[in-house]
Amino acid sequence: MxxxxxxxxxxxxxxxxxxxxxxxxxxxxxxxxxxxxxxxxxxxxxxxxxxxxxxxxxxxxxxxxxxIRLLSPIANPGKIIAAPVNYKKHLDEARAQPQIHHDSQVAEIQRIGLFLKANSSLVGPAEGIALQHPDRRNDHEAEVVVVIGKSGRNIGRAEASDYIAGYCIGLDMTVRGPEERSLRKSIDTYSVLGPWLVTADEIADSANLDFWLTVNDEARQRANTRDLIIGIPELIEFASSFYTLHPGDVIFTGTPEGVGPVLPGDRIVVELQGVGRMEVAVRSE
Structure with missing residues (x-):
């Protein structure tokens, strides 16, 4: 559904x-x-x-x-959890580009763990992205998002699928700079979720999903969830070893290589196999 x-x-x-x-x-x-x-x-x-x-x-x-105007399919997530540099080629990309790393060490996800984004950053695709800090680079990051369906703590990877309500497309927008990720990625409208929730029973294999992103019809990102460094069951295990997961919590699973800047007037389109297509407009704040 x-x-x-x-x-x-x-x-x-x-x-x-x-x-x-x-x-x-x-x-x-x-x-x-x-x-x-x-x-x-x-x-x-x-x-x-x-x-x-x-x-x-x-x-x-x-x-x-x-x-119709599509809102975020999840209205009240308890937590927005995100996985940084969870694709090897994006890790290499982040380390190679000074515009991304800003002289900060980009460590592996196994060392730095996960981070949280402010719930106030959440919007649906129709609301669009309002860019802030226009003097800095504002980047798109396409992601597969997992929605937690029931409460659990210390969930083993073998049982993780029992805790998944469904899947969405996510845009984890970020302002580049030296500050902590959670600050730069928690700006209002910088967590776009949509276009709808596809229930878990419709996704046969979440470890083999193609997804891609374009900006103004220019191809920017393309990947498959099989390339995740830490897969979806392991992410649920990892997150739940630190805090209880509740129904409606969302996990942004990581972005692949090809991240890049967007400007007011741009049109971002993200497509995810088995889920659908999400179109998001970029504007000035």
């Missing part, structure tokens, strides 16, 4: 070139008072929601996909 959020927080399922508005299915989600939970209620109740969607869908109207 391809589940999206659109317009004024409507819920939809994507069926080819149309979206079926199944917002009526949201009535199965529990209501929360203060304090709010530290997880995403939709993802935490995904099995019940899917059953409710299937029940109401035949009676719901459709709209052309081209006519």
């Amino acid at each position: 391809k589940i999206c959020r659109f317009d004024d927080n409507r819920l939809g399922i994507v069926e080819g070139t149309v979206v079926r508005d199944v917002s009526a299915a949201l009535d199965c989600l529990p209501r929360h008072g203060y304090p709010l939970p530290n997880y995403d209620p939709l993802i935490a109740n995904l099995p019940q929601l899917r059953a409710r969607i299937e029940a109401v869908a035949p009676h719901c109207r459709t709209r052309p996909l081209a006519d």
